Amino acid sequence: MDAIVMAGGFGQRLGMGEKPCVELLGKPLISYVIDTLRASKETDRVFVAVSPVTPKTEIMLQERYKGEVRVIRTFGGNYVGDMIYAVETAQTIGPVMIIMSDLPLINSELIDFVIEKYRKAGTPALSVYVPIDICKGIGIRPDTVFNKDGKLIVPVGINILDSSQIRNEQEDFNLILENPKLAINVNTVEDLQRCKDQMQCTN
Ligand SMILES: Nc1nc2c(ncn2[C@@H]2O[C@H](COP(=O)(O)OP(=O)(O)OP(=O)(O)O)[C@@H](O)[C@H]2O)c(=O)[nH]1
Ligand SMILES: [Mg+2]
Structure with a gap:
């Protein structure tokens, strides 16, 4: 499955210039996601939507990456519009993973696990969530929360969609994972520090 990393946001909350380029322990933030995708068994080509x-x-x-990661120039200012444009420009076939650039803690096992779950679900789309308690447990106040059968869940920023139906609404499987690694996306300076702490204490 091909993957598209969304990387054309303002990075306003972090306020350190282009968020994908912000260094985290000597490596650009977006490189964590890109390297993870490249190391995962189930992903093929990696595109980045700037x-x-x-x-x-x-x-x-x-x-x-010397051309091994393909860059797509989207228009900016419209996440969904840019995502559609990126999928159509990449000419992906079948399912495509859309992922945020600010998830430095995810690993390739997790990516492969999500793709495996997608295949088993049999729906055209899948999105990944964490229960809100996981966020609260590590002191994160999420900006988006959904109510799924009375349970509060937070979108992680990993979706799989059917490329051939990208302009249409797609039946979506909600994959809820109780993994704190998925709960941290880097939006603020505090989030960045939280990632540093996590990485330094586990390495
Ligand atoms: N191509 C493209 N990427 C986007 C757009 N909006 C957000 N993104 C990317 O999607 C990911 C998640 O978005 P946010 O966490 O809100 O990042 P952001 O928009 O840069 O940050 P804020 O300005 O603080 O909201 C980031 O990797 C962004 O670069 C968009 O309109 N177009
Ligand atoms: Mg974010």
């Missing part, structure tokens, strides 16, 4: 507000990210990716 925008006019992330020009340095494009340059950094060309230098670091």
Whole structure:
């Protein structure tokens, strides 16, 4: 399955310039996701959807990955519109993974696990969530919360969609995983520090 990393946001809350390029323990934030995707068994090509507000990210990716990661220039300012544009430009076939650039704690086992679950679910789409308690447990106040059968869940920023139906609403399987690694996406300076702490104490 191909994957598209969304990397054309403003990074306003972090306030450190282009968020995908912000260094975390000597490595650009987006590289954690890219390297994880490249190391995962179930993923094939990796694309990155940049925008006019992330020009340095494009340059950094060309230098670091020498064309092995393909950059797609989206218009910016419209997440869903850019996602559709990226899928159509990448000409992916069948399911495609759409993932945020600010998830440095995920690993390739998790990616492969999600893809395996997608195959078993049999729905055209799948999205990954964590229960809100997992966020609360590590002191994170999520910006989006959904109520699923009375249970509060938080979207993680990993979705799988059917490329051939990308402009349509798709039946979606909600994969709820009780994994704190999925609960941290880097939106603020505090989140960045939280990741540093996590990585330094587990390494
Ligand atoms: N191509 C593209 N990527 C986006 C867009 N909006 C957000 N993203 C990316 O999607 C991921 C998750 O978004 P956010 O966590 O809100 O990041 P952000 O928009 O840069 O940050 P804030 O300005 O603080 O909201 C990040 O990797 C962003 O770069 C968009 O309109 N177009
Ligand atoms: Mg985020």
